[in-house]
Amino acid sequence: MAKARIMDQPADYKKLGIDPKQVQTWEDGRRDNNAPGTSEVWYFDAILDDGSKAVFYFHPKSPYKLQEDGDHPDIGILITAPDGKTYGQQIIDYPAEDSHFGTEKCDVQVGPHSVVGDFKDYEIHIDPVAQVAADLHFHALVKPFRQGNKGIITMGDHDEYHYTDLSVVKNEVTGTLTYDGATHKVTGSGYHDHQWVNISPIVAWHHWLWGHLYTENYTVLIYDFVAAEQFDFTPVPFFGVMDNKTGEVVFQTDGHFTRQTELEQQPTIKKAFPKKSSYTFTNEDGSSVKFTTEWKQELEVRNMYWGASEQQRAAYDQMGIQPGYMRYFADGTLSFEKDGTSVNESGTMIYEYNYGGKEDPRAHV
Template sequence: MAKARLMDQPADFEKLGIDPNKVQTWEDDRRDTDIPGTSEVWYFDAILDDGSKAVFYFHPKSPYKLQEAGDHPDIGIFITSPEGETYGQQIIDYPAEESYFGKEKCDVKVGPHSVVGDFKDYEIHIDPVADVAADLHFHALVKPFRQGNTGIITLGDNDEYHYTDLSVVKNQVTGTLTYNGETHEVTGSGYHDHQWVNISPIVAWHHWLWGHLYTENYTVLIYDFVAAKQFDYQQIPFFGVMDNKTGEVIFQTDGNFTHETELTLQPEIKKHFPKTSKYTFANADGETVTFTTEWHQELEVRNMYWGATDEVRAQYDKMGIQPGYMRYFAKGTLSFEEDGQQVTESGDMIYEYNYGGKEDPEAHV
């Protein structure tokens, strides 16, 4: 089997030019090229105090044009009102000559829209488009998180493929959102990540669970990747805990963990998804953290296999996959020992479960 691994060795830091002890602003700049097969995204979401929600993303290359050479930039913007109405558009294309992707920090311009930031503060500007607009300021409340101090997984016998996640998990959000003909002053909490990859997720992964949790004193990121069968179902979790008071990363897994689930059948997708997922991360230095999530509501069901046309389903069959996607509203609980005392904190969270592979008892679902 081909391998999958986290880049966390001294030779990896040297190859990448990364300081394992300090995140530098250039790490949030353009990290990939425009050759066919590459994909990159700067992603932001916000949950606002008035009950509204917003999602923004910027691509140098549209997801629908990944196999083409050159840049094909787009943005996506979704705003959900407190009443639950959604405004915006998933893909809005712009010419490459009207776009810019800087090489010193997050400095992105797609048509008239932009985001500029340095891991501490980000300014997002969305010109009026698709009946929405936004001007938001994200101020980081925690330090950036990169698993293994690179945030990069490589796949293949010679590390020929990469899949990444570099995140600022908790931010204070202020500014304005415009939708339904009105401009609203908003405040709340937000999340940012930056990903760059050169392999399709349906080729790389059997499934993943991704989410973040805010409790009174801590912020948690989990991104549990399980590689596709060709990569021997290798399970590589990203897991970090940040202190809300200091913003520091106080724990990240060293890869030693156990994982227990209680499964339940999702009738539309016709596969068993975890109802509860319990992770016990036990590092070699003796630190142990337990994280449990249990979903209470299905927020989104993407029945990508059984809902496809016969022609598309035949293509999936040829690839040996049965893709389906779930987004849940859940309760997350964090537990660990600090200064001889047991700390347990819980909170509401939204997490996604992207399940591309076929059911297999060896696949760590």
């Protein structure tokens, strides 16, 4: 079987021009080209003090046009009001000539919408569209996080594919959201990541669980990747714990972990998704962290297989996949030992479960 691994060796750092000890501002600029098969996204979400939630993303190339040449920009904005109603639209397309993606920092414009930032502060502007709008300021409370000091996964016998994640996991959020005919002043906590890939997620991964947890004293990032069958269902975990006071990473997995799940059938997507996921990360140096998440609200359901046309389903069948996607609002818990004292903290989180493969007992769901 072909391999999947994190690029965390000295030769990897040299090849990519990355300083393993310091994240540089240009790393949040555009990283890939616009050739067929490439994809890039700048993603932001927020859990707000009034009970609302918001998700924003900016693509140079729409996920529905990955195999086309050139840029095909879009944005997505989804707002969940305190009463649970959702507003916005997942994909809103704009001409490439009306868009810009800078290379020296996060400097993104898609039509009249934009985000600019430098790992410390970000300004998000969503012009009125799909009956929503936003003007938010994200101020980083922790340092950027790269798993294995890299955040880049390579796949294939000769590292021909790459899949990435670079995160600013906790930010203070202030500003306004407009939905349901009114503008709301909001405060809360938010997350940002930047990803760039040259392989379709539905080809690369059987599934993943991705999310972030904020507790009183710590911030957690988890990205539980499980590779597709062609990559031997290889688990490639990202997991880090950051101290809210210093912003420093206090724990990062070295890849050794166990996972237990309690499954529940999702009636629309027709597959069993984890209702509760419990992890224990234990490194070779003896350090260990336990993390659990259990969802309590479905924020988004993408019925990508059963909701597709017969022609599209036939194409998925030929690929041997049944893609479906869930986004949740959940409870999370964190526990570990620090300086001889037990740490046990909890909080709420947003997480997603992107489930592209067919149900398979080998796939660690």
